[in-house]
Amino acid sequence: MLEKFTTTIADLVSKSGFALEYWQNYVMIAVACFLFYLAIKKRFEPLLLLPIAFGMLLANLPNAGIYHSEFFDPSNLDFWTAEGKLMVGEVLKHGGLLDILYLGVKLGIYPPLIFLGIGAMTDFGPLITNPKSFILGAAAQLGIFIAFLGALALGMTPNVAGSIGIIGGADGPTAIYVTSILAPEKLGPIAVAAYSYMALIPVIQPPVMRLLTTKKERSIKMKQLRPVTKLEKIIFPVVVTIVVALILPDAATLVGMLMLGNLLKECGVTERLSKTATNELMNIVTIFLGISVGATTNGVTFLTLDTLKIVAMGLAAFICGTAGGVLFGKLMCWATKGKINPLIGAAGVSAVPMAARVAQAEGQREDPSNFLLMHAMGPNVAGVIGSAVAAGVLISTLS
Amino acid sequence: MAFSWPFEFGAGEMNISDALGVVITGFTVVFLVLVLLVVVFSFLGKFFTPAKKGEKKEIKKEAPVKVASAPSAPKNDYSLIAAITAALHEYLGNGNFVIKKIRPAKKGTKTSSAWNRSGKADNTRPF
Numbered sequence: 001m002l003e004k005f006t007t008t009i010a011d012l013v014s015k016s017g018f019a020l021e022y023w024q025n026y027v028m029i030a031v032a033c034f035l036f037y038l039a040i041k042k043r044f045e046p047l048l049l050l051p052i053a054f055g056m057l058l059a060n061l062p063n064a065g066i067y068h069s070e071f072f073d074p075s076n077l078d079f080w081t082a083e084g085k086l087m088v089g090e091v092l093k094h095g096g097l098l099d100i101l102y103l104g105v106k107l108g109i110y111p112p113l114i115f116l117g118i119g120a121m122t123d124f125g126p127l128i129t130n131p132k133s134f135i136l137g138a139a140a141q142l143g144i145f146i147a148f149l150g151a152l153a154l155g156m157t158p159n160v161a162g163s164i165g166i167i168g169g170a171d172g173p174t175a176i177y178v179t180s181i182l183a184p185e186k187l188g189p190i191a192v193a194a195y196s197y198m199a200l201i202p203v204i205q206p207p208v209m210r211l212l213t214t215k216k217e218r219s220i221k222m223k224q225l226r227p228v229t230k231l232e233k234i235i236f237p238v239v240v241t242i243v244v245a246l247i248l249p250d251a252a253t254l255v256g257m258l259m260l261g262n263l264l265k266e267c268g269v270t271e272r273l274s275k276t277a278t279n280e281l282m283n284i285v286t287i288f289l290g291i292s293v294g295a296t297t298n299g300v301t302f303l304t305l306d307t308l309k310i311v312a313m314g315l316a317a318f319i320c321g322t323a324g325g326v327l328f329g330k331l332m333c334w335a336t337k338g339k340i341n342p343l344i345g346a347a348g349v350s351a352v353p354m355a356a357r358v359a360q361a362e363g364q365r366e367d368p369s370n371f372l373l374m375h376a377m378g379p380n381v382a383g384v385i386g387s388a389v390a391a392g393v394l395i396s397t398l399s
Numbered sequence: 400m401a402f403s404w405p406f407e408f409g410a411g412e413m414n415i416s417d418a419l420g421v422v423i424t425g426f427t428v429v430f431l432v433l434v435l436l437v438v439v440f441s442f443l444g445k446f447f448t449p450a451k452k453g454e455k456k457e458i459k460k461e462a463p464v465k466v467a468s469a470p471s472a473p474k475n476d477y478s479l480i481a482a483i484t485a486a487l488h489e490y491l492g493n494g495n496f497v498i499k500k501i502r503p504a505k506k507g508t509k510t511s512s513a514w515n516r517s518g519k520a521d522n523t524r525p526f
Contacts, residue, residue: 131440138433145422155406158413158421232447239439247432360523373522382433389432393425 024299025060032057032294035192044199048172048290052192055294058098066096067295072106072184102292106184110289111177112257117282118173118384119237119261120274122352126378128232129225132332133344137382139328140348141390143168143321147313148394154309159183162394164310167194168317169387170201170351174254176293178391182398188297189307193314201354202361204315208322209346209362217333218366220341222375233266244389251392255385321349325379347376350383 035053039046059067071079071091079090086106091099104110127133148165156164163179163186175194179187197204210218237259245252264274329345343362347355356376363372408415484498 128440128444131437131444134433134437134440135430138430141429142426145426149418149422152409152413152418153404153406155408155410157410158418161409226448229447232443235443236440239443240436243435243439244432247435248428357523364523371519371523385436386429386433389429390425393428394421397421397425 022300024303025062026299027303028056028060028297028299032060038196038199045195047286048195049199051287051290052195052294052297055098055291056192056297057294058291059295059298067098067102067292068095069296069298069301071095071099072102098292098295101288102295104285104288105176105180105187105292108177108180108253110285110292111173111180112253113281113285114173114289115254115257115388116261117277117285118352119258119263120265120277121282122258122262122265122381122384123377124236124262124381125228125233126225126374127381128228128236130375130378132340133348133378134382134385136325136328136332136345136348136379137384137386138348139345140321140325140350140379140383141169141386142324143317143319143349144387144390144394146320147317150316151309151313154313156306156309157183158398160186160306162398163190164313165317166387166391166394167197167310167314168321168349169383169390170194170198170318170321170349170355171384171387172198173289174350174387174391176289177254178394181395185301186306186310187293188302189310190314191293192297193311197314197318198351198354201318201349201351202358204318205322205346205349205355205358206362208319209326209343209358212323212326213330213342215366217330217342218363219370220333220338221367221370222341222344222372223339225374230266230268234263237263237266240385244385244392248389248392248396250396251389254388254391258384258388318349322346325349325383341370341372341375344372344376344379348379348383348386350380350387352380352384353377355383356380 032053035049035056038044039049039053059069070076071094072086074080074084074086079087081087088103088107091103144165146165147168148161151161151164152158159182163175163183166175166178167190169175172191172194176187176191179190183190241252241256241259244255261274261277264270264277325345325348326342327345328348329340329342332340332345333342341359341363343359344356346362347359349355356373356379359376360371360373363370409418413421480498480501483501487496487498
């Protein structure tokens, strides 16, 4: 009787969700709960961290059957052709909800749609009034290439190294887009590292900024920006799209969608579309992107030495990107005889508007009457374009 | 004992010179694209603000106008004290106050409007 009871209980436990096959799943559930804490209590990038954490939770709970990582393994010939193409129809036929949502990441649909929304929310006015800011946006991409070299030195393949490097662009959708093309198997750790570090920008950047600048440089007050005409704001997205797409077609998807969103906002005749891009579309895609990226973080594949390397190199990318922007800011400060505050260079790492607000806060630490925010917004939005261009370079070079 | 690096560079798929080639090419292309955009938008900026130089010249041509110096501390300006006292009395609705001192604002005191100050405070609030 007792033996039958214990056998039945053991059988029930083995069939229940408590019988996780791997200890890594328990660790990932704990990590998901920690991310909930960061997103809800600390408000670290909650719009993306919360869906990612929930996707992580679902992916590590057993028997849910809503995501199957094996469907997306190119060696699985039930779902992949011999030429290495995913059979989307098979995924739709056999997949769970998250498998189907993940197709949006795999096919590179969500990141450009997020860029559409970002474009519709961005004011490029500070960049138009001070075009030199573009150069600071380029200098801050240094972190991408330093991290690329670092990842190669740590034994990563070139494709994975390129995906790790792009974390330094401080642009989540760009990191996801590049990784989904170059190294889809590393999407989970790279996306989590990218968004975590973006949330930690106010912690990572200030020590680097203070280390590389003098008190005098941090106190520099910049000249007020001129007003921008509506026509300039309309011309801007069109010209940027033409220039970037002609020089670097691989960057056209991201930059093109960013600029389409901006044109919808600035032209003044597509208010409904602009509102949809910034609200409903952006929110829907954010949920889909977050939960499906989170679902790729299965403990068995996530908790590896490679993930530690990704976390370390991601941090190095952010630090080097910040340093690159500040050092170039110093160079511009010297060239303009003190007209440019080098702190605004740190905003070139994207992470809009967080990085610009860090530059503002650091400027005000030295002089409370110094308002750098609008000056820092120039390199900040230039950084978005710069990281998209860098992404195009890496895709065209490595894929 | 010699230290040996435990990882194979680029997992054996790329050597250092190729990697440096990617880095130099990549960084150069990023700079080139953005410098080209600087040139384009600097040109467009000049096109959209042609009147700026002319305005400056006009200002230079104008004869300097002598502006009366800022009012100094009106220690003995009893009419000003009377006017301020009357205004305060009107505003407060009683005469239960004493004006002890009237002095000009310190140099550098914020003179922007409340709307400007509110906007700045909103945009630059701490994290």
